[in-house]
Amino acid sequence: MVSVRMRSCVLSVLLLNVFYNVVSSLYFHIGETEKKCFIEEIPDETMIIGNYRTQLYDKQREEYLPATQGLGMFVEVKDPDDKVILSRQYGSEGRFTFTSHTPGEHQICLHSNSSKFALFAGGLLRVHLDIQVGEHANNYAEIAAKDKLTELQLRVRQLVEQVDQIQKEQNYQRYREERFRQTSESTNQRVLWWSIVQTLILVAIGIWQMRHLKSFFEAKKLV
Amino acid sequence: MLYLRLSCFLLHVLVVFGTELTFELPDNEKQCFYEDLEKDVKFDIDFQVIAGGNYDVDSFVTDPLNNVLYNEKKKQYDSFSHTTAMKGVYKVCFSNEFSTFTDKTVYLDFRHGDEEPIIQTMTAPVALTQLESSCVSLHEILKVVADSQTWYRLREAHDRTKAEHLLERVTYWSIGETVLLFVIGIGQVMMLRSFFSEKKGSVAAPT
Numbered sequence: 001m002v003s004v005r006m007r008s009c010v011l012s013v014l015l016l017n018v019f020y021n022v023v024s025s026l027y028f029h030i031g032e033t034e035k036k037c038f039i040e041e042i043p044d045e046t047m048i049i050g051n052y053r054t055q056l057y058d059k060q061r062e063e064y065l066p067a068t069q070g071l072g073m074f075v076e077v078k079d080p081d082d083k084v085i086l087s088r089q090y091g092s093e094g095r096f097t098f099t100s101h102t103p104g105e106h107q108i109c110l111h112s113n114s115s116k117f118a119l120f121a122g123g124l125l126r127v128h129l130d131i132q133v134g135e136h137a138n139n140y141a142e143i144a145a146k147d148k149l150t151e152l153q154l155r156v157r158q159l160v161e162q163v164d165q166i167q168k169e170q171n172y173q174r175y176r177e178e179r180f181r182q183t184s185e186s187t188n189q190r191v192l193w194w195s196i197v198q199t200l201i202l203v204a205i206g207i208w209q210m211r212h213l214k215s216f217f218e219a220k221k222l223v
Numbered sequence: 224m225l226y227l228r229l230s231c232f233l234l235h236v237l238v239v240f241g242t243e244l245t246f247e248l249p250d251n252e253k254q255c256f257y258e259d260l261e262k263d264v265k266f267d268i269d270f271q272v273i274a275g276g277n278y279d280v281d282s283f284v285t286d287p288l289n290n291v292l293y294n295e296k297k298k299q300y301d302s303f304s305h306t307t308a309m310k311g312v313y314k315v316c317f318s319n320e321f322s323t324f325t326d327k328t329v330y331l332d333f334r335h336g337d338e339e340p341i342i343q344t345m346t347a348p349v350a351l352t353q354l355e356s357s358c359v360s361l362h363e364i365l366k367v368v369a370d371s372q373t374w375y376r377l378r379e380a381h382d383r384t385k386a387e388h389l390l391e392r393v394t395y396w397s398i399g400e401t402v403l404l405f406v407i408g409i410g411q412v413m414m415l416r417s418f419f420s421e422k423k424g425s426v427a428a429p430t
Contacts, residue, residue: 025242025258026242026244026256026257026258026333027256027257027258028254028255028256028257029255036246037246037247038244038245038246039245039246039247039328040245041245041376041380129242129244130242131242131243131244133243135369151355152354152355152358155355155358155359155362156358158362159358159361159362159365162362162365162366162369163365165369166365166368166369166372169369169372169376170372172376173372173375173376173379176376176379176383177379179383180379180382180383180386183383183386183387183390184386186390187386187389187390187393190390190393190394190397191393194393194397197401198397198400198401198404201401201404201405202404205404205405205408208408209408209411209412212412213412213415216415216416216419217419220419222419
């Protein structure tokens with residue numbers, strides 16, 4: 001009896017959360033041929049889930065309505081080495097997932113696949129976007145149902161995931177610090193060498209100029 | 224029944240509402256983000272400029288009636304909190320219109336607490352056992368740790384971008400100055416020689 005009620009409670013909570021995720025997200029406007037890119041700097045083996053929903057401005061009703069089925073968004077994800085790891089077209093509502101294999105800045109780009117300029121009718125497309133990274137991407141209601149966890153076990157599982165994410169981020173920080181240090185040391189070296197080389201060049205040019213002019217004037221019998 | 228209420232409470236607490244985005248803002252452009260919020264909702268906006276030019280950006284926040292709630296020019300990073308007075312669409316905009324050729328990369332964190340009323344009606348905190356309440360406090364602390372890591376990651380990205388620009392500029396300047404030195408050194412000698420070559424006739428006369 002209790003388990004049935006609990007299950008219905010879990011379902012209602014799940015539905016509520018889904019509802020909230022669909023309704024409450026940040027949105028922005030995108031032009032017809034415009035490409036909007038977002039950068040996510042993440043450690044490796046981190047999952048990213050992106051949800052988007054589009055709305056098109058309807059001139060007759062003067063409000064934003066869900067876009068027609070033909071209008072889709074093209075999603076392209078590039079990894080830190082500029083290699084494309086996801087390049088797919090989704091419908092007017094979509095959900096894309098990818099897991100990073102190298103740490104660094106990943107670029108998520110969205111643009112509409114509309115080729116008919118009349119479709120936008122001079123208006124803009126409204127895109128609701130929600131990107132969840134790492135531990136936030138986990139769907140705990142689903143995990144609880146699948147592994148049949150009690151609430152306390154679920155809570156502990158979430159803590160474990162959070163700590164995992166923190167540890168990955170710290171490893172990434174060590175990697176970034178090394179890169180930063182290499183850049184600084186390169187700069188230091190280059191400045192040092194450049195100062196020495198510049199001094200030598202100046203002295204050499206000075207000497208060459210004087211000797212050349214002296215021989216020139218001697219040849220002209222002015223000295 | 225208590226168990227049921229607890230489960231609902233815990234499951235709700237597990238959901239996090241907020242959006243973090245890092246986007247590029249090309250020069251002479253403005254980018255706005257909108258969020259539909261209820262009345263009496265507290266929202267927090269954090270932003271940081273992590274790359275580009277002087278690492279600053281103009282920003283403003285307006286409420287559904289277009290009243291300006293926050294307006295700052297050329298800020299590198301800032302934080303803004305507000306409790307909504309009305310239901311509607313709130314807008315946060317970033318402008319790079321003052322810059323002629325540098326693109327900026329801006330990090331935005333928009334958090335709002337829609338779910339709080341639901342938790343309060345579900346159960347009272349006193350119903351949690353010690354184990355559960357320590358789990359809750361651990362979760363909150365870990366959230367703070369994760370936020371702090373994000374802050375440091377952004378500062379590090381900012382500093383690393385600056386260091387890479389410095390390296391680039393030092394390299395280009397070194398090459399440029401080498402070329403300039405040679406050109407000037409040889410050019411001076413050539414010019415002097417050309418002065419004396421023209422006046423050859425007149426100089427030779429006195430001797």
